[in-house]
Amino acid sequence: MPADTTQDADSLLSYGMKLTWDINDPQMPQEPAHFDHFREWPDGYVRFIYSSQEKKAQRHLSGWAMRNTNNHNGHILKKSCLGVVVCARACALQDGSHLQLRPAICDKARLKQQQKACPNCHSALELVPCRGHSGYPVTNFWRLDGNAIFFQAKGVHDHPRPESKSETEARRSAFKRQMASFYQPQKRSSREPEVGNPQDISGNLSSMPALEPTERLDMIADTSFSMTNQSCLSFPNSDVLGVTCDLPTFQGDVTLPFQKYSNPSIYLPRPPWSYELAGPVGTGPNPYPTLYKDPSSIADNTDWVHLNSLQYNVSSYSSYESSLDFTAKYHGWKPTHGKPGLEERVDYGQCQAVTTCPYYNPELPCRYLPRPPAGTQALQTVITTTVAYQAYQHPALKHSDSMQEVSSLASCTYASENLPVPIYPQALDPPDATMQAASPSKRAPVKLPGDCQVLRCALASPHEADPFRTDGDAWDVCLSGMGSVVGCLDRTGQPFTFESEEF
DNA sequence: CAGTGCGGGGGGC
DNA sequence: GCCCCCCGCACTG
Numbered sequence: 001m002p003a004d005t006t007q008d009a010d011s012l013l014s015y016g017m018k019l020t021w022d023i024n025d026p027q028m029p030q031e032p033a034h035f036d037h038f039r040e041w042p043d044g045y046v047r048f049i050y051s052s053q054e055k056k057a058q059r060h061l062s063g064w065a066m067r068n069t070n071n072h073n074g075h076i077l078k079k080s081c082l083g084v085v086v087c088a089r090a091c092a093l094q095d096g097s098h099l100q101l102r103p104a105i106c107d108k109a110r111l112k113q114q115q116k117a118c119p120n121c122h123s124a125l126e127l128v129p130c131r132g133h134s135g136y137p138v139t140n141f142w143r144l145d146g147n148a149i150f151f152q153a154k155g156v157h158d159h160p161r162p163e164s165k166s167e168t169e170a171r172r173s174a175f176k177r178q179m180a181s182f183y184q185p186q187k188r189s190s191r192e193p194e195v196g197n198p199q200d201i202s203g204n205l206s207s208m209p210a211l212e213p214t215e216r217l218d219m220i221a222d223t224s225f226s227m228t229n230q231s232c233l234s235f236p237n238s239d240v241l242g243v244t245c246d247l248p249t250f251q252g253d254v255t256l257p258f259q260k261y262s263n264p265s266i267y268l269p270r271p272p273w274s275y276e277l278a279g280p281v282g283t284g285p286n287p288y289p290t291l292y293k294d295p296s297s298i299a300d301n302t303d304w305v306h307l308n309s310l311q312y313n314v315s316s317y318s319s320y321e322s323s324l325d326f327t328a329k330y331h332g333w334k335p336t337h338g339k340p341g342l343e344e345r346v347d348y349g350q351c352q353a354v355t356t357c358p359y360y361n362p363e364l365p366c367r368y369l370p371r372p373p374a375g376t377q378a379l380q381t382v383i384t385t386t387v388a389y390q391a392y393q394h395p396a397l398k399h400s401d402s403m404q405e406v407s408s409l410a411s412c413t414y415a416s417e418n419l420p421v422p423i424y425p426q427a428l429d430p431p432d433a434t435m436q437a438a439s440p441s442k443r444a445p446v447k448l449p450g451d452c453q454v455l456r457c458a459l460a461s462p463h464e465a466d467p468f469r470t471d472g473d474a475w476d477v478c479l480s481g482m483g484s485v486v487g488c489l490d491r492t493g494q495p496f497t498f499e500s501e502e503f
Numbered sequence: 504c505a506g507t508g509c510g511g512g513g514g515g516c
Numbered sequence: 517g518c519c520c521c522c523c524g525c526a527c528t529g
Contacts, residue, residue, distance in 0.1 A: 059507090060507085060508090067506095067507090068506095068507060068508055068509080069520080069521080070508095070509075070510065070511085070512095070520095070521085070522090070523095071518095071519085071520095072510075072511090072518095074509080074510090077508075077509095080520090080521090104505070104506085105505075105506055105507075106504085106505050106506060106507090107522085107523085108504095108505085109504075109505055109506085136519090136520070137520095165506095504529100505528100505529090506527100506528080506529085507526100507527085507528080507529105508525100508526090508527085508528105509524105509525080509526085509527105510523100510524090510525085511522105511523085511524085511525105512521100512522085512523085512524105513520100513521085513522080513523100514519100514520085514521085514522105515518100515519085515520080515521100516517100516518085516519085516520100
């Protein structure tokens, strides 16, 4: 592993961010002395420098579903985010989480994917496009130069995390295994549990309607079912989590898709084969807890978007909400409240973790908000490539139940309570938030309700380009997802070890 | 079959 | 010219 510069006081500042460079520069920093750890979930306007020996960097991997985009530059590989595939009805899984599939990279495969039904409720699947970069999908750039691989990301993902590639692959492998076992019934005892056997990867679907074994298998296999448990963790710090496909473990471990630890902040609403916690440290402000839902508190949550947004946001800035009556605020929040949304506090600068919180508004999920003029093209693209995209209120919202919402939020709030961060008296102003989210380049002055330290982070780089040139900026440390938040917070005195990951 | 990278080409600004 | 996107192709696992 290349030298790591994230262990010292400047651990929050990636090596790449310490240097002044842009992916388009004629000359890149020569002979970098250090390299950054590979980040699976880069989010925000960040830059990293990986070793050319870094396998993941060599493959230009990303937790986000990034597809190749032709930038007509043979030296710089450009990729744009495809967003995340969710259930159009925002159905809730047994554990309260929601489906968040990884969009297929291949256009054809993606179309097929969207034509399939939600494995949980059989309703349509919907692709939530990413438009975190001025209305366009977040873009990632890769450039190999000498012994370094330069990475630069532009935009803040405005959607939950999809299932990571490794998870998807692991799950598919598991499904195949299941398929194989299912189609060998002759060899199995009639009394041997099948669908319900603990090893059933679909055990997570215990809430789904009873299906014939074959149907269920098909369903699962076809849709590559996954739970938001993991994806919801737009937890930046998931970068801190070594993503591993521990199939053996998965297969052997059946019980629950996630484990509950004594420490609520360590809830792992993830399939056992997905992430591998590097340690409690990495789970500090872990968003996972926000995802975890006590079955008993899970009402018929049909408000996926709400929960999701919550999860996502919580995972992104739950720290701000630690002592906030999140549930109440969230529930009571309406577009007309005229209060600044969290997204406002979150700029597109380098405080990426906070993201645009497009889902924050239960009434008007960002993705359903009018696209900015500059986004028309993107919209067209979405329409042509995204079968499910529709500029209307999320169906789930129409059926949302306040109580359910509260219930969902309650559990999330609980999670956030375990986060080591102060709050954030905030005023929400959906309209503004929307505008900003839609046109980050035309951000209006960020309102500073209360003393949000993190806001500085956002304000530090009012312009997208700035982050790249404001070398040394205390806030360009903001790493991905929660990491950034944490990073900012750290600067405010909150002790935190961001880099706990070991690859 | 899907993921990935490359490159031609169209269209908007 | 730049950016976005679509599309097809070839290669790979």
